[in-house]
Amino acid sequence: MSSTQMLIREQVECFSLPQTLDCGQCFRWRPDDAGRWHGVVGQLAPVLWMEGDTLTCEGVGEEDYHQILRPYLALDEDYPSIQRRFSQDAVLAQAIAYAPGIRVLRQDRWEALASFIISQNNNVRRIQGIVDRLCMLLGEEFAPGCYTFPRPQQLAAATVEELAPLQAGYRARYLIDAGQKVAQGIVSLEEAATLPTPEAREQLMAICGVGQKVADCALLYGFARDELIPMDVWMKRVMAAFYPNGFPSELADQAGIAQQYLFHYGRTCPEALGPAFWTQNKKQKNPASK
DNA sequence: CGCCAGGTATGAT
DNA sequence: ATCATACATGGC
Numbered sequence: 001m002s003s004t005q006m007l008i009r010e011q012v013e014c015f016s017l018p019q020t021l022d023c024g025q026c027f028r029w030r031p032d033d034a035g036r037w038h039g040v041v042g043q044l045a046p047v048l049w050m051e052g053d054t055l056t057c058e059g060v061g062e063e064d065y066h067q068i069l070r071p072y073l074a075l076d077e078d079y080p081s082i083q084r085r086f087s088q089d090a091v092l093a094q095a096i097a098y099a100p101g102i103r104v105l106r107q108d109r110w111e112a113l114a115s116f117i118i119s120q121n122n123n124v125r126r127i128q129g130i131v132d133r134l135c136m137l138l139g140e141e142f143a144p145g146c147y148t149f150p151r152p153q154q155l156a157a158a159t160v161e162e163l164a165p166l167q168a169g170y171r172a173r174y175l176i177d178a179g180q181k182v183a184q185g186i187v188s189l190e191e192a193a194t195l196p197t198p199e200a201r202e203q204l205m206a207i208c209g210v211g212q213k214v215a216d217c218a219l220l221y222g223f224a225r226d227e228l229i230p231m232d233v234w235m236k237r238v239m240a241a242f243y244p245n246g247f248p249s250e251l252a253d254q255a256g257i258a259q260q261y262l263f264h265y266g267r268t269c270p271e272a273l274g275p276a277f278w279t280q281n282k283k284q285k286n287p288a289s290k
Numbered sequence: 291c292g293c294c295a296g297g298t299a300t301g302a303t
Numbered sequence: 304a305t306c307a308t309a310c311a312t313g314g315c
Binding site: 024025116119120121122123124125126127170174208209210211212213214217230231232233234235263267 | 295299
């Protein structure tokens with residue numbers, strides 16, 4: 001249809017495609033050789049690129065762009081103000097200067113939950129591959145080569161044998177358990193969305209394979225719980241190195257957004273962490289002499 | 291071959 | 304409650 005062929009352009013600030021779409025918060029966006037980013041959001045398959053501070057979107061109608069894509073990309077949020085506020089803190093000022101184009105996406109609840117189940121003890125490239133294969137295997141092909149993220153029911157009906165092509169390892173059964181508990185309402189994402197954060201977290205953790213870190217990722221990225229800092233290895237290092245006395249309480253209500261700058265800074269620029277990086281969580285191997 | 295990757299479930303103190 | 308270890312897979 002012609003409406004999806006038109007280009008939509010707008011000026012944006014505090015926004016970078018690679019920084020936002022490749023900073024470990026989502027797994028379905030890829031750049032092509034021309035630097036255009038291809039992704040799937042719900043049943044939309046937008047292509048995005050930037051020229052200077054102009055964002056161009058292709059493949060999405062005007063209405064979907066404004067109602068779905070802009071909120072998803074957090075372009076309707078006042079990041080200049082957020083960054084001004086964060087920059088009172090010297091460490092955050094540095095992390096923002098390092099990657100000023102990061103925004104925290106507003107993702108689908110279920111997709112965020114399932115994606116971060118896959119993420120555990122895994123690396124981003126492989127997570128991306130597993131998510132791709134999951135969508136191809138159980139999602140709906142709403143456009144040529146474009147697949148939706150499978151609904152809970154589709155995973156609830158699957159078996160570990162059927163999920164073997166995902167190469168998800170031991171996480172396959174976690175995905176099925178998540179699908180079943182959500183599809184049956186044993187875990188209600190709609191209810192969780194109305195609950196105070198500790199109770200919502202408890203709900204999600206009823207799923208096998210969902211601990212506090214995965215639950216917090218789902219809640220931050222899928223439920224807009226901006227106060228949550230998912231504590232993975234990198235954020236433990238960041239906190240040890242930069243905030244030994246705790247994260248500034250004045251910024252607590254948006255700590256999760258701050259986390260995204262800090263996480264990316266620490267992970268892609270580990271020298272900045274200083275000695276703490278080398279002393280934190282060093283696995284000491286125990287020979288056990290086999 | 292051994293370690294690492296946005297951890298968690300499990301069984302032993 | 305806290306703690307070590309196994310867990311699937313692929314890259315280096």
